[in-house]
Amino acid sequence: MRIESFLLIDRIAEIDLSAKTIRAEATIPTQSTIFDGHFPGFPLMPGVLLIESMAQTSGWLVIAATQFTRMPFFAAVNEAKLRSFVLPGASLALSAKLVHEGSGYAVTSAEIRAQGKLICSAELRFRLMPFPSPEFRASMEKVAAEIAFPVEAAPHG
Amino acid sequence: MSSTFDTVAGIIAETCDIPREKITPESHAIDDLGIDSLDFLDIAFAIDKAFGIKVPLEQWTQEVNDGKATTEQYFVLMNLCSRIDDLVAAKA
Numbered sequence: 001m002r003i004e005s006f007l008l009i010d011r012i013a014e015i016d017l018s019a020k021t022i023r024a025e026a027t028i029p030t031q032s033t034i035f036d037g038h039f040p041g042f043p044l045m046p047g048v049l050l051i052e053s054m055a056q057t058s059g060w061l062v063i064a065a066t067q068f069t070r071m072p073f074f075a076a077v078n079e080a081k082l083r084s085f086v087l088p089g090a091s092l093a094l095s096a097k098l099v100h101e102g103s104g105y106a107v108t109s110a111e112i113r114a115q116g117k118l119i120c121s122a123e124l125r126f127r128l129m130p131f132p133s134p135e136f137r138a139s140m141e142k143v144a145a146e147i148a149f150p151v152e153a154a155p156h157g
Numbered sequence: 158m159s160s161t162f163d164t165v166a167g168i169i170a171e172t173c174d175i176p177r178e179k180i181t182p183e184s185h186a187i188d189d190l191g192i193d194s195l196d197f198l199d200i201a202f203a204i205d206k207a208f209g210i211k212v213p214l215e216q217w218t219q220e221v222n223d224g225k226a227t228t229e230q231y232f233v234l235m236n237l238c239s240r241i242d243d244l245v246a247a248k249a
Contacts, residue, residue: 075195076195076199102205102214104214104215
């Protein structure tokens with residue numbers, strides 16, 4: 001996880017398009033300026049970043065489901081629950097399911113577990129739009145390669 | 158159409174916290190009821206689920222942006238309900 005670059009997923013473990021699910025992994029860094037303020041002497045992964053990491057996990061699933069034709073932009077979060085403190089160095093197992101793919105929007109349910117224990121969950125909504133520019137899409141393809149976005153779900157043409 | 162309208166009006170009332178009595182078949186979702194695009198995503202999700210359809214929001218938005226359609230054609234509720242009925246009939 002590269003918090004300062006806002007890249008909150010280390011690796012996509014699996015995308016199952018028939019089940020409309022994704023699994024991903026991330027490790028919270030042991031050192032980050034984030035922890036200077038959150039909190040001094042008691043470092044905790046901010047809950048908003050856990051929600052963002054669920055959004056990024058969901059986003060890659062949506063990109064796979066739409067075959068890299070749409071960019072999901074985070075639009076709403078419902079029923080977010082932050083169940084446990086997450087400390088520096090924690091290994092996270094992230095997962096999401098595509099609940100509904102509408103026209104121009106998508107809905108996912110996502111969760112994060114640490115050592116098998118559910119630590120947060122939410123229902124997330126996204127606006128789906130064409131990639132704003134070829135450069136934008138190329139930058140997403142570059143990140144996709146870095147996090148092991150599965151070849152069978154990769155863009156064609 | 159009336160049952161479609163009742164369902165859609167109920168969805169809008171619940172989703173946007175708008176008094177049900179203010180929602181009429183002649184209401185324009187955007188101009189009269191003040192529903193913004195984010196709230197409309199919630200409404201579209203609820204309509205998709207309730208009727209088992211996929212409201213073609215992207216196509217409608219494109220047509221409005223291209224000047225090929227007016228917002229009234231899609232977002233006045235009686236017209237919206239008529240299009241929902243068409244989508245349900247096409248699915249059957």
